Amino acid sequence: MIENEKEIDLLYIEDNEDFVDFVGMAVRKLSTPLNYHFVTDGAKAKQILEDEKPTVPIKRAKLILLDYNLPGVSGMQLLQYIRSYPEMKHTPVVIFSSSDNPVDVATAYANGANAYLVKPLGMQNLKDTIQVVCDFWINKNQRCAQIA
Amino acid sequence: MDFKVDLSNCDREPIHIPGKVQAHAVLIGIDYKTQLITHVSDNVAKFFSCNPEQLLNQPFRVFLSLSGIDTREVNFLSLLPDQFVEGFEKENAWIVPTNGGRFHLVAHLSGPTVIVELEPAKEEDGREVQNIVGSLLSRILAAKSFQDTLDFSAQQIKNIIGYDRVMIYRFAEDGHGEVVAEKVNDEIESYLGLHYPASDIPKQARELYKKNLVRIIADVDATDAAIEVNNSITQATPLDMTDAVTRAVSPIHIQYLKNMGVKASFSVSLIADGELWGLIACHNYEPLLIDYRKRNSCRIIGQILSTSLIFRQEEVDNEQKAKFNTHLGNIIKHIRSDIDFKDALMQHGNSMLDITKGTGAALMFDNDIFMIGETPTQEQIRGIAAWLGEFNKNQFFQTTQLADLYPAASSFKDVASGLMSVAISREMKEYIFWFKKELPQTVRWAGNPNKPAEMGANGLLQISPRKSFEEWTEKVQGKSEGWQAHEISSVMQLREELVHIINERANQVRKLNEQLKQAYEELDTFSFTISHDLKTPLSSIKNYAELLIEEENLGNEHKPMLQKIVKGADRMNLLIREVLSYSRIGRLQMTVAPINMGQMLDEIRTELLNVYNSKPVRLTISNPVNIIGDYTMIYQVFTNIIGNAVKYSSAAEIPEVTVETQAGISEVTYIISDNGIGIDMKNGDQIFDLFKRMNNASPFEGTGVGLAIVKRIIEKHNARIWYESEPGNGTVFYLIFKTV
Numbered sequence: 001m002i003e004n005e006k007e008i009d010l011l012y013i014e015d016n017e018d019f020v021d022f023v024g025m026a027v028r029k030l031s032t033p034l035n036y037h038f039v040t041d042g043a044k045a046k047q048i049l050e051d052e053k054p055t056v057p058i059k060r061a062k063l064i065l066l067d068y069n070l071p072g073v074s075g076m077q078l079l080q081y082i083r084s085y086p087e088m089k090h091t092p093v094v095i096f097s098s099s100d101n102p103v104d105v106a107t108a109y110a111n112g113a114n115a116y117l118v119k120p121l122g123m124q125n126l127k128d129t130i131q132v133v134c135d136f137w138i139n140k141n142q143r144c145a146q147i148a
Numbered sequence: 149m150d151f152k153v154d155l156s157n158c159d160r161e162p163i164h165i166p167g168k169v170q171a172h173a174v175l176i177g178i179d180y181k182t183q184l185i186t187h188v189s190d191n192v193a194k195f196f197s198c199n200p201e202q203l204l205n206q207p208f209r210v211f212l213s214l215s216g217i218d219t220r221e222v223n224f225l226s227l228l229p230d231q232f233v234e235g236f237e238k239e240n241a242w243i244v245p246t247n248g249g250r251f252h253l254v255a256h257l258s259g260p261t262v263i264v265e266l267e268p269a270k271e272e273d274g275r276e277v278q279n280i281v282g283s284l285l286s287r288i289l290a291a292k293s294f295q296d297t298l299d300f301s302a303q304q305i306k307n308i309i310g311y312d313r314v315m316i317y318r319f320a321e322d323g324h325g326e327v328v329a330e331k332v333n334d335e336i337e338s339y340l341g342l343h344y345p346a347s348d349i350p351k352q353a354r355e356l357y358k359k360n361l362v363r364i365i366a367d368v369d370a371t372d373a374a375i376e377v378n379n380s381i382t383q384a385t386p387l388d389m390t391d392a393v394t395r396a397v398s399p400i401h402i403q404y405l406k407n408m409g410v411k412a413s414f415s416v417s418l419i420a421d422g423e424l425w426g427l428i429a430c431h432n433y434e435p436l437l438i439d440y441r442k443r444n445s446c447r448i449i450g451q452i453l454s455t456s457l458i459f460r461q462e463e464v465d466n467e468q469k470a471k472f473n474t475h476l477g478n479i480i481k482h483i484r485s486d487i488d489f490k491d492a493l494m495q496h497g498n499s500m501l502d503i504t505k506g507t508g509a510a511l512m513f514d515n516d517i518f519m520i521g522e523t524p525t526q527e528q529i530r531g532i533a534a535w536l537g538e539f540n541k542n543q544f545f546q547t548t549q550l551a552d553l554y555p556a557a558s559s560f561k562d563v564a565s566g567l568m569s570v571a572i573s574r575e576m577k578e579y580i581f582w583f584k585k586e587l588p589q590t591v592r593w594a595g596n597p598n599k600p601a602e603m604g605a606n607g608l609l610q611i612s613p614r615k616s617f618e619e620w621t622e623k624v625q626g627k628s629e630g631w632q633a634h635e636i637s638s639v640m641q642l643r644e645e646l647v648h649i650i651n652e653r654a655n656q657v658r659k660l661n662e663q664l665k666q667a668y669e670e671l672d673t674f675s676f677t678i679s680h681d682l683k684t685p686l687s688s689i690k691n692y693a694e695l696l697i698e699e700e701n702l703g704n705e706h707k708p709m710l711q712k713i714v715k716g717a718d719r720m721n722l723l724i725r726e727v728l729s730y731s732r733i734g735r736l737q738m739t740v741a742p743i744n745m746g747q748m749l750d751e752i753r754t755e756l757l758n759v760y761n762s763k764p765v766r767l768t769i770s771n772p773v774n775i776i777g778d779y780t781m782i783y784q785v786f787t788n789i790i791g792n793a794v795k796y797s798s799a800a801e802i803p804e805v806t807v808e809t810q811a812g813i814s815e816v817t818y819i820i821s822d823n824g825i826g827i828d829m830k831n832g833d834q835i836f837d838l839f840k841r842m843n844n845a846s847p848f849e850g851t852g853v854g855l856a857i858v859k860r861i862i863e864k865h866n867a868r869i870w871y872e873s874e875p876g877n878g879t880v881f882y883l884i885f886k887t888v
Contacts, residue, residue: 018688025695069680098683101676121687121721122714123694 009034009138011061013045013078014096015070022123023065026130034134037061042073046081059087063137066113068097068104076111083112090144092137163352165386166396171370172437173394174266177258177387178208183224184378185211186261187387191373195248195266200376208264215266216247227255227262239391241440243269252440258388265394270439280304281448288456297460298329301453302428306331308442308449309414311432315339316418318426321630322346325426336433348404354424357417359390362447365397365413367435368405372396393440405431412436414443416450420457428453465634468505472638475502480645489646493580494518503642504635506582508563513578523583524560531556533577536569543571544640548584551626558626561586566628568635570643572650580646582639584628668735675731679724686724690717719849726853729784730838733860738778745772748779749807752787756794760803765794769807773816775885781861782885788854789820789881795848797824797878814888821880827873835871844875 010027014020020038027036037056039045048054064082068075075095082088094115095108105116114137120129169175169189174196177187184207188200198214208224211217222242239256250269255262287300298316306314313336316329323346330340349357357363373396375387389395405413412435416428428450438446475498482492493500493511501509501521508521510529517526524532535554536545546568551558557567566584693713696702702710749769757765767790775782790805797803800823810817825844827835834840836859839852862869865885873879 016684016688018691019684022687022691097680098687099676099680101673101680103673104676119683119687121683121690121717123691123698126691 006035008037008056008058008061010036010063010065010134011058012036012038012065012096013040013042013070013075014038014065014067015040015042016067019067019119022126023130025123026127027134029127030131030134032134032139034138042070042075042078045078046073049081049085059085061091062143063134064091064093065096065133066093068095068099068108076107079108079111079113092141092143094133094137163398164356164390164395165388166372166398167386168372168374168396169265169389169392170364170366170394170396171373172267172366174373175375175392175394176203176208176211176264176266177375178224178227178262178264180257180260180262183207186378187263187375189373189375195251195268196246197248204376204378217244217253222253224262227264228257239393243441254393254440256391258391259385261387263387263389263392265392267394267440268437269441270437280308280445281452284449284452288452294460294464295329297453297456299331301449302329302331304449305416305428305430305446308445309430309436309438311412311414311430311436311438312336313339313431315429315431316426317344317429319424323349325349328426353398353401356390357415357424357427358419358422360393361417361419361450362393362443363397363413363415364393364438364443365402365405366437368402368411368413370435393443409433414438414446416446417454418450418457419454420461425454425457465632468632469634469638472503472634475499476638476642479503479642483645483649489513489649490516490518494520500580500642501582503638504568504582505584505629505632506566506568506635507585508583510581510583511579512581513572521583522563522585523581524557524564528556528560528564529581532564532567532569532581533579536579537574537577541574543574543643544636545569546631546636548628548630549626561626565626566631568631568639570639572643572646580639580642582635584631586625587627587629671731672735675728679728682724683721686717686720690714690721693717719851723851723853726851726857730853730857730860733781733857733864736778736781738781738864740776740778742774743777743779743782745774748783749786749790752783752790755787756791760794760798763798764802765798766802766804767794767807768805771809772807773809773811773887775816775887777865777867777885778861781864785858785861785883788858789883792854793820793822793824793879793881795824795850796845797822798848800824811887812884814886815884816887818883818885819880820883821878823878826875826877826879827871828875829873836869 012020012023014023017040020040024036024038027034037058039048039058045058048056048058066075066079070078073081075097079093079095082091082093092114093112094117095113096117096119097104098119100118108116115133117129117133120126169191171191173189174192175187175189176185176192178184179186184205185203186205188203190200192203193199196211196215198211202214203211208227209219212219212222221244227240239254241252241254244251244253246266248268251266252269254265254267257263284301284304288297302314302316313332314330315327315332317325318328319325325344325346325348327339327342327344330338332338377387405411408431410431410433412432414430414432416430417424418426418428428446478498479492479495479500482495482498483489490511490513499509499520500511506521508519508523510520510523511518512529512533517529519526519529523529532550532554535556539545539553546566547553548566550565550567551561557564563585564583565586566582568582568584569579572578572580690713693710697707697710697714746769749772753767753769757767790807793805794803797805803823805820805822808819808821810819827842828844831842835842836855838856840856841850841852859869862883867886868884869881871879871881
């Protein structure tokens with residue numbers, strides 16, 4: 001875990017540690033360096049969100065990459081939970097899953113996901129995907145201003 | 149009585165108040181309260197030494213003493229001893245000696261009047277009525293047949309009354325009568341089998357036949373005796389002679405008998421279940437009185453016969469009912485034991501035909517028609533069903549004259565004049581029909597039944613008894629025997645049972661369907677989960693392998709092995725994707741629309757040539773014809789078939805693949821040929837099995853799923869696919885699709 005008071009650029013919530021590593025490696029290869037943060041368990045993510053003085057300012061993450069099939073607190077439960085915070089209502093959440101089940105895709109959008117990506121096979125494909133996603137959502141996409 | 153009978157009032161002729169008595173009898177009316185004589189027939193002087201003037205307004209005993217009747221035997225008080233007792237016999241009768249000989253004296257009450265009728269009594273002939281009754285009863289019980297009972301009864305009556313002709317006459321539903329039994333003197337023409345039109349016996353006469361069980365007309369030529377009335381007492385109401393046994397007969401009826409040449413007539417009513425079943429009608433060609441006692445004997449015979457009518461009819465009905473029930477029971481048993489109910493209804497000896505007296509039956513079910521016995525043709529039966537759907541909105545229908553309602557039926561009235569039907573489902577046009585043949589066809593009428601009226605002398609139409617009784621035959625057309633209550637109840641029962649079972653089976657199918665749907669959904673989830681769970685570790689394997697390949701510290705000798713891991717992972721990924729795709733075809737919604745095949749094939753061509761860009765593939769597409777289908781699925785089919793053609797001919801020096809078409813009327817055949825390695829035809833359809841790869845295919849990459857997907861899509865489209873091939877000599881695939 002990267003200890004940093006800086007704003008989080010990319011928060012990845014994923015139980016598969018291999019993928020946490022792969023995405024981490026892909027992020028390191030990006031042209032623009034990013035503040036990357038990951039949580040490997042839905043329940044832990046939920047706990048951090050509830051924490052009034054969190055060690056990590058995840059509520060202000062610029063982009064959340066969320067695994068669909070999380071054990072315990074599932075990806076969809078977590079998504080609903082995220083959307084229940086006013087300050088996270090418009091945080092871009094991209095679902096990152098190896099499933100292309102249309103039912104899952106529809107459920108994700110119904111719960112307020114901004115995009116649904118199927119995990120690509122192969123490192124190069126993964127790097128390309130991460131590059132495109134981060135470029136779009138973090139750099140190009142206009143974020144919704146916080147209304148105090 | 150000056151009642152003129154014509155067509156408008158014939159049914160209202162007041163035959164119960166004729167104001168006259170037959171010539172052979174004397175009638176005396178006595179007011180019950182004053183006990184004075186109020187009515188006397190004017191023929192009293194012919195029999196007794198007194199006249200009406202001497203009797204009217206006098207006590208009854210005046211008549212008794214003038215006629216020499218012993219008042220110890222009969223007096224006014226003894227006439228109606230128990231009149232207020234419930235169940236009191238209508239009439240009391242005595243045989244009394246008078247100064248004019250022995251007379252039957254019969255008394256009954258009509259309104260305020262005690263009516264006394266006197267008729268000459270004949271000598272007893274020794275035949276005791278008890279004997280006749282006894283032998284008749286035992287004969288009825290032992291009778292071989294109903295006909296036998298009728299014949300025997302007719303003979304007994306003839307023996308008692310000695311008339312020339314004794315007929316038993318039976319009324320049909322429409323009121324016409326038929327002579328069903330007859331005993332007649334040898335020299336006289338028989339009427340057996342003749343039919344009499346309904347108008348021969350008008351309605352009110354029928355009612356009287358139900359009240360007066362016996363009727364005598366001793367001499368049609370004798371002048372009736374008028375009844376003289378004491379005017380001071382009775383003005384308003386004419387004497388009601390409904391129950392008077394010697395009541396004068398309607399002049400119309402007398403004329404009718406005269407026209408027939410009959411001089412004396414006698415009838416006994418036969419009543420079954422409160423209705424006039426028929427008559428024992430007796431004719432004599434000379435005047436002949438049957439005295440009161442003999443008439444009573446005949447009445448008893450009639451009553452016994454009447455009882456046996458009911459008994460006999462019930463016996464016949466019960467026998468029939470039992471037979472129908474047995475067959476019905478067997479059919480139902482078969483249906484319940486899961487036998488296809490078409491078979492259950494058609495089983496020889498226990499078919500739907502055996503639960504009625506129908507001569508043919510047909511089952512219309514699932515758009516098929518199954519027939520048994522004598523029936524109209526399939527086409528004609530479809531015609532009936534179509535007509536019935538419009539004509540009758542009920543589940544049940546029956547007629548005995550189908551052609552009257554449905555004129556097209558006249559062409560097959562011989563087999564189906566009678567129709568009874570139950571609808572299994574009116575919506576689905578599912579019916580069972582029972583047919584009855586046209587009845588035997590000639591009716592022998594006594595005279596022309598269509599001419600009950602003749603022009604009177606005054607130019608008015610008058611009901612006048614037919615003058616001609618010459619046999620007159622008429623062809624009855626398009627009419628079958630009636631459908632009996634127990635036939636109807638047995639088909640209704642069958643229908644209930646069928647509908648119940650059909651519903652039960654439909655529910656089973658519905659349940660199965662739901663289970664199937666659920667299983668499909670589970671399978672769907674299962675395949676996605678499996679593919680997800682398989683793909684995740686696969687990603688790890690491939691990604692780590694790739695990362696290692698890029699690792700600079702790793703020796704070059706290990707890199708090919710890592711490359712093989714990557715390749716293996718790719719292959720597994722492909723396999724997972726294809727299996728998932730295959731499993732989903734069955735459940736995918738098809739969007740069927742015309743497909744621009746030229747465009748699609750071009751796309752596929754470009755894609756394939758990209759994959760094989762290092763090879764000189766010759767891929768020719770000629771005359772693409774548009775087809776109807778689901779775009780994505782058809783795309784998969786052609787990608788697979790053309791892709792295989794290119795793949796398996798890739799070892800050839802110049803792979804040559806051609807796509808041609810042959811257009812038919814509403815379909816097109818796509819012919820895809822290659823110069824590849826070919827397929828051993830012995831493998832037949834196995835090439836379409838999942839994961840099946842031919843022996844000679846192993847050098848080529850593949851999952852064994854592609855052709856299985858093709859086959860499933862083809863089946864979903866109701867299209868056809870087959871191939872011709874020889875190992876080493878290329879393969880030709882034929883695919884037929886619909887173009888409209």
